[in-house]
Amino acid sequence: MSAAALATIRDTIRRRSGIAMAADKDYLVTSRLEPLLGQLGVPHLAALADKLALQPDGQTATAVVDALTTNETLWFRDGRPFDLVRDTILPTIVGGASAPRDLSIWSAACSTGQEPYSLAILMAEQRARLAGCRVRIVGTDISATALARAREARYSQFEMQRGLTIQRLIQHFTKDGLDWRLKPELRAMVELHQANLLALPPLGPFDIVMCRNVLIYFDVPTKRAVLSGIAARTKPGGWLLLGAAETTIGLTTAFQAEPGQSGLYRRLS
Numbered sequence: 001m002s003a004a005a006l007a008t009i010r011d012t013i014r015r016r017s018g019i020a021m022a023a024d025k026d027y028l029v030t031s032r033l034e035p036l037l038g039q040l041g042v043p044h045l046a047a048l049a050d051k052l053a054l055q056p057d058g059q060t061a062t063a064v065v066d067a068l069t070t071n072e073t074l075w076f077r078d079g080r081p082f083d084l085v086r087d088t089i090l091p092t093i094v095g096g097a098s099a100p101r102d103l104s105i106w107s108a109a110c111s112t113g114q115e116p117y118s119l120a121i122l123m124a125e126q127r128a129r130l131a132g133c134r135v136r137i138v139g140t141d142i143s144a145t146a147l148a149r150a151r152e153a154r155y156s157q158f159e160m161q162r163g164l165t166i167q168r169l170i171q172h173f174t175k176d177g178l179d180w181r182l183k184p185e186l187r188a189m190v191e192l193h194q195a196n197l198l199a200l201p202p203l204g205p206f207d208i209v210m211c212r213n214v215l216i217y218f219d220v221p222t223k224r225a226v227l228s229g230i231a232a233r234t235k236p237g238g239w240l241l242l243g244a245a246e247t248t249i250g251l252t253t254a255f256q257a258e259p260g261q262s263g264l265y266r267r268l269s
Ligand SMILES: C[S@@+](CC[C@H](N)C(=O)[O-])C[C@H]1O[C@@H](n2cnc3c(N)ncnc32)[C@H](O)[C@@H]1O
Pocket: 016, 017, 018, 019, 069, 070, 071, 072, 073, 074, 077, 108, 109, 110, 111, 112, 115, 140, 141, 142, 143, 146, 195, 196, 197, 198, 211, 212, 213, 214, 217, 243
């Protein structure tokens, strides 16, 4: 496989999704794409690169991007962001004299659903505080494959063991063969849509945005553009939670880091 062909594939991925893959990740490109060649109607990776060069915005490019996304996720990932929602953010939103009628939350790279559904579980647990408040949770992702799994809301025993307490498992899931399925009332709390952070549709504005463990894949200009798109969809005074290795600092002035609360940012009014 020529260096030029690999460069064409990397360029397609970067242009379409923002995911910047260095040449030392070529093993990932080949190992993920080779099993798909038959399905993509090409005999080898060089032919795939030729097809991408001819049709950079076609269905093949969409399938290539989908195959190269990293959908690693788990329930209540890192714990602390969800504690921040419960203990720091919710009191500011619903604790005042005039609690809002609506609360909107966006999981902006929701992968197979564990993040927005963890938020739904958290909101169900906070039902008493949220009485009279209509909660809307939106999950978006670029990957149609990950979203199909999120819509199904069916998880293996292994996936269930990653971050869910036994109490939450028993309360919110039912056994379905070897898998577990989230109960319908929790599924109904989450809307799922395919959306590219590089070309966001009109969404929101939201009170709370979780955009976690995706900025890490982007170069600096892409991070800036994505954060600007998120800022435009966050209410003034609304909250942004990023992943442990991510920050807004040096990338946007639309958000201010919340002192003493790493990973938490507030949209300036
Ligand atoms: C590592 S997962 C993170 C999932 C979840 N936020 C978490 O922290 O557990 C990264 C997700 O970002 C998505 N993604 C990558 N590039 C994207 C883009 N340009 N627009 C929307 N989603 C994207 C991938 O499909 C993947 O599901």
